[in-house]
Amino acid sequence: MARRRKTYFHYVDQDSLSRISGEPLLTPFPMEGTVSGHHRSPHKGSSVEFAEYREYTPGEDPKRMDWRVFARTDRYYLKEYEAETNLRSHFALDCSASMSFGDPESKFEYGKKLLSTLAYLYVGQGDAVGLHTLRQKKPQVLPAKRNPSQIQEILELIGPLKPKGDTLLASSLHEIAETVRMRGMIFVISDMLEEPSEILDAVLHLRDRKHEVVLFHLFDAQELEFTFDRPTRFVDLEGAGSLITEPTVIRQEYLARLDEHVKALRKGCLESQARYHVVRTDKALVNAIDDFSAGRIGGKAA
């Protein structure tokens, strides 16, 4: 009897699909693709979208010359149209041990869902999707492909993954910046537990390569509210030791530090034109998708 193959399709959130279905998710940056698509290209093409008039240079194809303008002005002008292409989106999933935190659902599981749903949406609109698992040992890379079976590949890769090891977010993003040649979208799904300056350096590196960068900063509700009321021994998930403390005493200071961290990331992202989203894992995934898709659906992206 053939063994039934385990599927991970439940990671794709149906509510989010229902909300977005039919509407392409656009990017405000020009993208380089291999085929025609929904996204603006840096090159001029043959779409119906008028781009500009340009003076004719001898040697160019006279078919694109605008004869009406010639009739009015006796000058040769070419009428150019926007080229529309597809994009390459690369998902970077943080697989460090700290992502295992969360109750009832860990940040890692939530991140998987977010990744799967977005990947599904992008593949559905004809964009290529790739995957980078950010982990200490055996990081895995799936090159971006626009083939629908790519979803299956991604799900089968992330489905059995377990978070472990230290965070290597900044260094991994630098590596992605070096390895991904064509400009595209880089989705980073992580709890961002590194110095904001290091993360932002990596983001700038990616922006230098003309990628659009979107950071999803995952938080469990306990991390944001810190409502412990009795002495607690906090054991670091990445093996950085433990700490016995009176939570009520340090709560305000903890929240202040967390806030500083988030503000630093948000400010850095704003400056480098990267998108930064704080995602609470106790909220429905559709909220995170809504937050991300605002301004990207219908017409030109902001």
Place this chain on the structure above:
Amino acid sequence: MNFLQPLALFGLLLAFAPIIIHLLNLLRHRTQAWATTRFLLQARKSSSRVSKLKRWLTLLFRMLALAALALMLARPMTGGDSFFSLSQGSPEALVLVLDRSASMETRTEKEPKTKRERALEAFQAFAEPWPESRLVVIDTALEEPFFIDSATSVKDPALERFFGPTDTAANLPGTLLKAIDWLRETGVGTAEILLVSDMQTSNWEPNRNSDTLAKIDRALSQKKDFWKLNLLQLSEPPPYNLSLAFDQINRKPKQIEPVFNLRQKGKGNELIRLSTNTNGKQGNLDVKLAAQSMLWRPSFDLEDEPDEGWMSILAPNDFCPFDNTCYLTYGATEPPKVAVRSSDPRVSLILRAASQTEIGKLADTLPLTALDQKEVNLRRLIIHQGAFDQADEETLRQFVESGGSLVLFPPESPETSGFSFLSWDAPEKMEGEDFFLASQWRKDSGLLANSSDGNRLPLDHLDIKTRRIPKQGETIANYSDGKPFLTSLTIGKGVVYAFSTLPLDDWSGLANGYVLVPAIQRLVEESSSSNSFIQSWACGGKETKDTTLFECIDKPNEKTPALHAGIYKIEGRLTAVNRPKEENESQFLKKEEITGKLPGIAPRVIDGESISDSTDRTEVWSFFLIVCLVLLLGEAFLGQPPVAKEDKTLPGNA
């Protein structure tokens, strides 16, 4: 600082409870796997200054609050001028009212010092917190306030006369009133009065002195919060005591038979060796104590002794040395000098028969005509009834003032009321078969005392149909309705006794003799054993205080009759001065009996069990209560969460 409830000091251990609870809390912490540990570490690092300080301050405040609570429950006491007492400073005067009666020389097993010495030490400690206050002492023996430079002066040997032991009695209410009068006269604003006494009932007599105590209560109530009364009671009884009291002396040719009252407390029958001193010759005498109280009648041979002399008896030393010595004098044997003067022949006969000194020989009579002063001065005892001529009054008064005894019976005629110094109310007659009955009288001493074998006089069996109540004098015996049956009045060196009824059938059954004869015979015996050359006084009495020219015989130049018992030659007369009989009483008041008489001021009563406690003036629990509350408020303030400047909780993808 001392504590009234020192056991509560164990509560100080509670101060460690917050630390223990804190440690236990840390031990019972829960473990939480955590991702954002880096923020926790940063938070703890940056909050280490303020938060740690707040946390330790909270812990400290809790500990101090519990310690203050424990101290408060222990009821600490400290000097009145102490910072803790929250009081206003030194009083202007510290007044010591010192009981210097003979009974204050008592010691206890625990305390080798006498109560008087402990009282002086207590005053030293009492005055210590207030070095700027004036120190004033008034004692029961001298009853005159005087200043001292410092509290240590009470131990100055040069001031022995003012602070040393005495053989006197005391009138504490009277002395205290004098101290208050002095405060009023000198206009002292604030004063602390320390009255130290062994609370001997005879020194206070709260019922008899109720008027004086009421005056004290009123005076101190008016000056409440300014003049404060502190009562240090040293009423611990001695564990063992042998008391020797001289009762009377029977003079016989070449022999005397004194009667002593021996009382012991705390030991069984045993042979006691007494030391005697007869006119300076030492001797010993053994006596077997057969009961707790007994009359002892030794006989002393005076073959080789002069006709007039003195004697002292000294019991072995015990916890109450003041009542171990008796002094007595004896004179030459003289025929009795008793005379009867009565306007009624029946009464005259009965009284002469009752006062006869030899069997079959009735006493002399005095004529009813005007009395001759010379004739009267030959007598030592005159029994008088009926004839109350004003012309005789002065003669009889002089007779009494010079030391004679006068027994007066009421006049039959309602129109006659008596002399000016002693008179009677109108006659009262009981109708039918009813009688006036005497119910209470002094049984330990005096005319109506119990007989030497302990039997009491049947005074309550005396049927009295008619009576006239004497208006003056101290009551010796009472009727059941409280009116006096017999009174005594001291005038000069003598005493006047006044009966309230007559030995006549229509008056009373006195003529039966079983009350009248013993009473009169006791007076006859007393008068026959004394002569003009010897006398016996109570130490500290009025006559001893008035005496300025005296010579101490038993211990030359060491004693004065106003303060010390002994043998003196006063104005040429050999005088035995003994402690007052009331000092032999072993009844002590409870503090409620005094505080109950002073309802307006509620004096602070200090127990004599711990004199050191008495040195502390003020309970300062209120200070620790305030400290405790302040600390708890501080703890609550520190425990408040800081004011949120903004909501630090991140909204996320709401």
